[in-house]
Amino acid sequence: MTRDGRASSRDDRPSGLPSALLPLAALGLLFLMLPVAGLVVRAPWSTLPDLLTRPESLDALRLSLLCATLATLVCLVLGVPLAWLLARARFRGRAVVRALVMVPLVLPPVVGGVALFTAFGRRGIVGRPLDDWVGVSLPFTTPAVVLAEAFVAMPFLVIAVEGALRGADRRYEDAAATLGASSWYTFRRVTLPLVLPGLAAGAVLCWARALGEFGATITFAGNFPGTTRTMPVEVYLALQRDPEAAIALSLVLLLVSVAVLAALRERWLGVST
Amino acid sequence: MRRWAGVCAVVVVVAGCGGGSGTGAAGAEGDDLGGTLTVLAASSLTESFTTLGKRFERAHPGTRVQLSFAASSELASQVTAGAPADVFASASPETMRQVVDAGAVEGRPAVFARNRLEVAVPAGNPGDVTGLADLARPELRVALCAPEVPCGAAAEKVFAAADVEPAPDTFEADVKAALTKVTLGEVDAALVYRTDVRAAGSDVEGIEFAEAAEAVNDYPVAVLRDAPNRAAARAFVAMVRSEEGLAVLSRAGFERP
Numbered sequence: 466m467t468r469d470g471r472a473s474s475r476d477d478r479p480s481g482l483p484s485a486l487l488p489l490a491a492l493g494l495l496f497l498m499l500p501v502a503g504l505v506v507r508a509p510w511s512t513l514p515d516l517l518t519r520p521e522s523l524d525a526l527r528l529s530l531l532c533a534t535l536a537t538l539v540c541l542v543l544g545v546p547l548a549w550l551l552a553r554a555r556f557r558g559r560a561v562v563r564a565l566v567m568v569p570l571v572l573p574p575v576v577g578g579v580a581l582f583t584a585f586g587r588r589g590i591v592g593r594p595l596d597d598w599v600g601v602s603l604p605f606t607t608p609a610v611v612l613a614e615a616f617v618a619m620p621f622l623v624i625a626v627e628g629a630l631r632g633a634d635r636r637y638e639d640a641a642a643t644l645g646a647s648s649w650y651t652f653r654r655v656t657l658p659l660v661l662p663g664l665a666a667g668a669v670l671c672w673a674r675a676l677g678e679f680g681a682t683i684t685f686a687g688n689f690p691g692t693t694r695t696m697p698v699e700v701y702l703a704l705q706r707d708p709e710a711a712i713a714l715s716l717v718l719l720l721v722s723v724a725v726l727a728a729l730r731e732r733w734l735g736v737s738t
Numbered sequence: 739m740r741r742w743a744g745v746c747a748v749v750v751v752v753a754g755c756g757g758g759s760g761t762g763a764a765g766a767e768g769d770d771l772g773g774t775l776t777v778l779a780a781s782s783l784t785e786s787f788t789t790l791g792k793r794f795e796r797a798h799p800g801t802r803v804q805l806s807f808a809a810s811s812e813l814a815s816q817v818t819a820g821a822p823a824d825v826f827a828s829a830s831p832e833t834m835r836q837v838v839d840a841g842a843v844e845g846r847p848a849v850f851a852r853n854r855l856e857v858a859v860p861a862g863n864p865g866d867v868t869g870l871a872d873l874a875r876p877e878l879r880v881a882l883c884a885p886e887v888p889c890g891a892a893a894e895k896v897f898a899a900a901d902v903e904p905a906p907d908t909f910e911a912d913v914k915a916a917l918t919k920v921t922l923g924e925v926d927a928a929l930v931y932r933t934d935v936r937a938a939g940s941d942v943e944g945i946e947f948a949e950a951a952e953a954v955n956d957y958p959v960a961v962l963r964d965a966p967n968r969a970a971a972r973a974f975v976a977m978v979r980s981e982e983g984l985a986v987l988s989r990a991g992f993e994r995p
Binding site: 579582583586587588602604605683684686687688689693701702704705706708 | 809811812815879881884886887906907908909910911915918919922923924
């Protein structure tokens with residue numbers, strides 16, 4: 466995966482690595498992998514094909530992938546400009562804005578769901594006029610799932626892209642400006658390509674977080690098969706009646722997400738050299 | 739995912755307390771109790787058990803009652819997974835049976851209260867709901883408990899008895915989640931326990947219906963076999979089943995067993 470020039474010249478160099486870090490790194494990996502290994506060991510492999518092909522599981526999986534992808538798109542459209550604002554614009558209260566962007570990270574997801582009600586629910590700040598005038602009610606719909614996931618996942622994208630923007634060499638942008646490029650052209654053709662790796666990493670984090678989102682989703686979007694029952698919700702309910710099925714379902718979610726991420730990574734690295 | 743985090747937190751807390759209660763219980767072999775008592779109870783018991791827990795602490799100074807409320811089915815999986823708790827109070831005999839079958843209960847569970855369903859609507863009843871049949875109206879926002887949790891199983895029974903085909907918009911993971919949506923005014927009606935309607939106060943109105951009698955839930959309570967604080971656990975269960983306990987429970991809307 467890291468055969469191409471850019472990746473290998475930067476990433477594959479163990480020579481300068483302090484050896485004291487190695488055991489800790491191994492311990493870290495073990496810590497992350499042991500629970501997953503536990504799932505793999507406990508999974509009812511014989512019934513896995515059955516569970517996989519059940520229409521409910523497939524519906525939930527399809528919905529999860531769709532909503533996580535849409536949520537990531539929403540985060541990209543709104544989050545990249547926000548990250549740009551935080552990284553490039555100088556204004557009073559920037560520290561406060563940055564802290565506010567992090568709020569969904571610390572908010573318990575269920576509280577996040579209630580917060581979404583207060584904004585977009587039938588009695589919410591935006592939701593009430595939307596319901597009264599347009600007749601649109603968001604809660605308990607598929608768009609509500611996307612909204613809940615985007616709310617929880619967006620900080621991941623913003624942090625990653627902001628970091629990349631801060632790390633990017635601004636002289637390229639200055640040069641573009643000197644050569645007469647408009648600020649919008651510079652942003653599109655110089656800044657964005659510069660921060661593409663950070664953007665990709667942020668999008669992956671965002672997508673992964675959206676895919677696993679449970680608390681805000683089940684609170685704000687509820688749980689209805691086909692429209693709002695995503696895989697994590699399906700797993701949670703399965704846990705109530707059949708823990709083995711729950712393990713199997715979470716493995717499916719795990720495998721699919723790892724497969725998607727691996728495929729995308731291959732692609733990105735291929736393109737970015 | 740969040741739920742698992744919650745479970746882990748409970749386990750950590752309980753384990754942490756376990757050490758403390760060990761020494762406490764050792765010093766309390768006689769009549770006086772001590773240490774921490776961990777009670778896992780169904781969500782619908784939140785108000786009454788909180789009251790009972792406080793009274794128990796007052797009656798037995800030095801004992802700390804740690805209450806954990808969640809869907810009975812979730813608590814049952816915590817117990818069978820080995821969460822070190824002392825008392826388990828469930829909203830359904832079926833859920834208790836899972837724990838009994840897993841050999842995690844000391845003696846036999848005792849039914850200490852009964853509960854029945856009511857239709858809960860937001861204050862002012864915006865959907866003009868008058869009874870169970872209204873939950874079939876497709877234009878209404880309706881929340882039901884998921885069939886996997888006791889209140890959902892009870893709901894299925896009353897709908898079958900009333901021959902009503904409900905049109906829910908969401909299946910909630912526990913009864914308090916269903917109630918929250920009524921309190922927030924995000925659904926026009928939900929099927930919850932009578933005790934939940936009463937606990938919600940003025941934000942929620944309750945509508946009784948005859949078929950509720952078809953699905954009266956028994957609430958069993960039991961001391962767990964691996965209870966770290968067995969003496970306090972027994973005393974707590976005795977208190978729940980005493981006249982004092984029954985009075986607290988009936989004030990919350992429960993019926994006598």
